[in-house]
Amino acid sequence: MESAGEQTTPDSDRGCIVETEAHTGKRLENTLAKKLKALTGQVLPTLKRGDLARYFPSSDERIIEYDIDSLVYEARSPFQKIQIMHSKTLGNMLILDELQNIAESDLIYTETLMGRGIENYEGKEICILGGGDGALLYELLKEKPKHVVMLEIDELVMQACNKYLNSICGDVLEKRKTDQYEIVVGDCVEYMKKFIAEGRKFDYVFGDLTDIPISGAPIGECWDFIRTILEHSFMLLKPDGKYLTHGNGTTCLESLELFEEQLRLLKPKVKFTTSKAFVPSFMEEWLFYQVTFA
Ligand SMILES: C[S@@+](CC[C@H](N)C(=O)[O-])C[C@H]1O[C@@H](n2cnc3c(N)ncnc32)[C@H](O)[C@@H]1O
Structure with missing residues (x-):
């Protein structure tokens, strides 16, 4: 041979x-x-090479191969690299700074995050931090809340998702303000501070930010910034309000433990429950948190 x-x-x-x-x-x-x-003594892994990126990491940094067949959109905003890639099995996928965020296949992500069938959103006031793909806003509006305000930093993410992820966000990203909702473009922390100063309160606050949120302020550690987001979120919640967010892949025990440590540091004290779902475009099971005042 x-x-x-x-x-x-x-x-x-x-x-x-x-x-x-x-x-x-x-x-x-x-x-x-x-x-x-x-x-x-290690073996070189089999990799396919070509113009299209097809490998993305799992939450515990293993390489996963995707069946990407086209790059649908690519742009760099002032905040991040934005790509929409098409996967044969998952549909269009939003990739931010080389990390998978959400795909057309991922209704289960949004439904688990919002606890569909468990939480009652009717007549409630809701604040979404991030959520630029529009899927959470779209699904929440079906549950007849009183009002939803979404604080998203990146206009370009919303424009891309409005055009290429229409099947998961409908037309909610078309308009920035209706009687039912308002989308505010800016750093969520800045707007949370403004809302706190105004005494505004919510029944639900959703953390639907990128895994490493974009910090407008020079806060050193990522965990410090995540704690800032948590502290401000709880200042915005009514006494019986809830903070709902995604955690991490269920194999990332260390990272989940670090997140729970941030929750334990909060004052006043909080308590939490969790739920799990296998998210198709992450190709793994993720943990979601439901946090309330203790
Ligand atoms: C697209 S959503 C979806 C999150 C997601 N499912 C995941 O896997 O991480 C995340 C959004 O958070 C936004 N974001 C990050 N930091 C932010 C900040 N400080 N204020 C407002 N939005 C922010 C990003 O621009 C992005 O559109």
């Missing part, structure tokens, strides 16, 4: 033997594989 390192392609036109770029690449891969095996 011919070894990959010795593969050659006859070039009949020139009557000589030439090596194509693919062969050079394969040769390099084989050399790397042999060296890696000899030095570390």
